[in-house]
Amino acid sequence: MNMLEKFPIMQYISEEGEAVNSEITDMLTADLLKLFYEKMLRARMMDKKCVNLQRQGRIGTYVPYEGQEAAQVGSALAVEEGDWMFPTYRDHAATMTFGHSLRNLLLYWVGRIEGGIPPEGKNIFPPAVPIASQLLHATGVAWAEKKKNTDRVSLVYFGDGATSEGDFHEGLNFASVFKVPVVFFNQNNGYAISVPMEKQMNSKTIAQKGLGYEIPSIRIDGNDIAAVYLETKKAVERARNGEGPTLIEAVTWRYGAHTTADDPSKYRDQAEIDNRRKTTDPLSRLEKYMKNEGIWDEEWLTNTENKITNEINTALDEMQKYPEANIDDVFENVFEKLTWTLEEQREQHRKIKRGQMS
Amino acid sequence: MTTAIQVKKLTMVQAVTDALRTMLEEDESVIVLGQDVGKNGGVFRATEGLFAQFGEERVIDTPLAESGIIGTSIGLSINGFRPIAEMQFLGFIYPAFNQLMTHATRMRQRTMGRYTVPMVIRAPYGAGVKAPEIHSDSVEALFTQIPGLKVVIPSNAYDAKGLLIASIEDPDPVLFLEPMRSYRSLRTEVPEEKYTVELGKASYQKKGNDVTLLTWGAMVPDTMKAVEHFEKQQNATCEVIDLRTLYPLDKETIQESVEKTGRAVIVHEAPATGGVNGEIISVINDSAFFYLKAPIQKVTGFDTPVPVYSLEKEYLPSSEKIIHAINKALSY
Structure with a gap:
């Protein structure tokens, strides 16, 4: 069986900004399209700001996602308040769309514990750093929702490299066996740091990996926000209705490095970036479509850009004015109550800091 | 007027089941999950009868995947449940080490208490039952160094029930x-009602004046036997302490006893290097150094993998080795 044929890349808006299936895209209202664009623009401006801040030495090593905005924003808009989100370190476009605080996201990149904490009422896990480990948390959390008879679901992000990890397979298997309301959202950006997909796996698609677990799986154009949003929404509804997990492979590409400490020119042709920006960029595709539909509005764009700039600057200001990090937070959050070893270590640390050790 | 406390004589594994049943009855959020814990009642029968009593929603047979069991338990515990996950043998926990090390024990700190992980991982461990290879590992020290994890080991039925309920x-x-x-x-007497044994507290198995023996798990009865033998032949008495919790250690009890006896022997079946013996020596060093009359002795397994069972008796601390260590401490 040819997997590329079995799992064709689904697309609703073409690279040229044309409706591939106007029956479907006509369901997207002008307001929703504007929301898509605004959230993607907000994510891109935040990402660019962070890359610049890192270059200026104002934040630490940063993980950029530019190019993957449609995949993250489209999927994040498909879940609702009360649902759960499980990001990796590259998914802050998704978490900020789902309601994470920009200040806290910035705090994360200056090495603050607070960076991992979502605002009250937002169910967002801190970013998973060990690869694929979060699929099991998403499955466990969604399993708990099912046991509580709610209609809440988990949406979990992971990359192409993650599908080589055992936890990917254990997560899919548990979710399938217990018919858990979880959406496995894969962003296949072609590279796990430097290793390209064809060296990562012999399979031609990631979607086909769901077959082994009898999980409905689809492959979508991850740079087409209409496809991402509508297909994720379907998967979320399936989960809500008790029909179990879905695996979505969103094919995309990251323009930037793996992290700001990485040099991608060592492992891929950087001319590809210019080509991709011209041909498959998620924002320009939506812009073309909106122009074709006659709902593009330059004044709206300017206002939106100004609004986002203010929001980001405010968040940056709040991050910079945030109270200094306090080592007590480290001691106090290991257990609910400090053990005697922690008490002793904290006390000794304090005394030496105060110069009171004899 | 006093109410008579109902007690029954239970083996340790029955006491484990009793604790699980007690908590499953009391708290709707408690669930038991693992390989073969449901219909089969666990390979050691530790969950016998629970599946029939509480059903498959609360006593859950999972796929054979240790990381999956602990990883999903993290999600379940953050979202309102108190999972008790069974590892079939401690020697099989290694695939789940990442979930334990990077998530279960860090979530409280990473979210400053927003998400917490009130889960228990149960695992049979240790040598001496002629089990196939890998089944007999005693690697408690791999876990005592993980910040955010408590490590508890009962040595008898009474403690097993009380410590397990406290852990849950x-x-x-x-x-x-x-x-x-x-x-x-x-078998020991176990109250039918619910009770807890506080975590982080050791227990005196026997009082004595001349040397303190510090041990846990299956080494507790072995140490008691060796001490009984020793005391018949020598004019000295031993104090035996079952540490029961390896993180956090009971510093007060260790200090109190060693200050009194001035001599200490640590007995554990795990390999010597990096074993919990080193941490106990450190506690004594910090708290009772000037009371010591002799170097601290240790009786441990070897720095070898636990051997297959034809050789496990030679690997495990024997009465002879324990008595030799006591004599060495006393004759210094």
Whole structure:
């Protein structure tokens, strides 16, 4: 069986900004399209700001996602308040769309514990750093929702490299066996740091990996926000209705490095970036479509850009004015109550800091 | 007027079941999950009868995947449940080490208490039951160094029930290790009602004046036997302490006893290097150094993998080795 044929890349808006299936895209209202664009623009401006801040030495090593905005924003808009989100370190476009605080996201990149904490009422896990480990948390959390008879679901992000990890397979298997309301959202950006997909796996698609677990799986154009949003929404509804997990492979590409400490020119042709920006960029595709539909509005764009700039600057200001990090937070959050070893270590640390050790 | 406390004589594995049943009855959020824990009642029968009593929603047979069991338990515990996950043997926990090390024990700190992981991981462990290879590992020290994890080991039925209930009620992750050699070796009186044994507290198995023996798990009865033998022949008395919790150690009890006796022998079946013996020596060093009359002795397994069972008796601390260490401490 040819997997590329079995799992064709689904697309609703073409690279040229044309409706591939106007029956479907006509369901997207002008307001929703504007929301898509605004959230993607907000994510891109935040990402660019962070890359610049890192270059200026104002934040630490940063993980950029530019190019993957449609995949993250489209999927994040498909879940609702009360649902759960499980990001990796590259998914802050998704978490900020789902309601994470920009200040806290910035705090994360200056090495603050607070960076991992979502605002009250937002169910967002801190970013998973060990690869694929979060699929099991998403499955466990969604399993708990099912046991509580709610209609809440988990949406979990992971990359192409993650599908080589055992936890990917254990997560899919548990979710399938217990018919858990979880959406496995894969962003296949072609590279796990430097290793390209064809060296990562012999399979031609990631979607086909769901077959082994009898999980409905689809492959979508991850740079087409209409496809991402509508297909994720379907998967979320399936989960809500008790029909179990879905695996979505969103094919995309990251323009930037793996992290700001990485040099991608060592492992891929950087001319590809210019080509991709011209041909498959998620924002320009939506812009073309909106122009074709006659709902593009330059004044709206300017206002939106100004609004986002203010929001980001405010968040940056709040991050910079945030109270200094306090080592007590480290001691106090290991257990609910400090053990005697922690008490002793904290006390000794304090005394030496105060110069009171004899 | 006093109410008579109902007691029954139970083996340790029955006491484990009793604790699980007690908590499943009391708290709707408690669930038991693992390989073969449902219909089969666990390979050691530790969950016998629970599936029939509480059903498959609360006593759950999972796929054979240790990382999956602990990883999903993290999600379940953050979202309102108190999972008790069984590892079939401690020697099989290694695929789940990442979930334990990077998530279960860090979530409280990473979110400053927003998300917490009140889960218990139960695992039979230790040598001496002629089990196939890998089944007999005693690697408690791999876990005592993980910040955010408590490590608890009962040596008898009474403690098993009380410590397990305390572990289930603990707001943070607890690794609960069950010495399989002691599962059925003796019965002790166990109250039918709910009770707890405080985590982090050691217990005196026997009072004495001349040397302190510090041990846990299946080494507790072995140490008691060696001490009994020793005291018949020598004019000295031993104090035997079952540490019961390996993180956090009971510093007060260790200090109190060593200050009195001035001599200490640590007995554990795990390999010597990096074993919990080193941490106990450090506690004594910090708290009772000037009371010491002799170097601290240790009797441990070798720095070898636990051998296959034809050789496990030679690997495990024997009465001869324990008595030799006591004599060495006394004759210094």
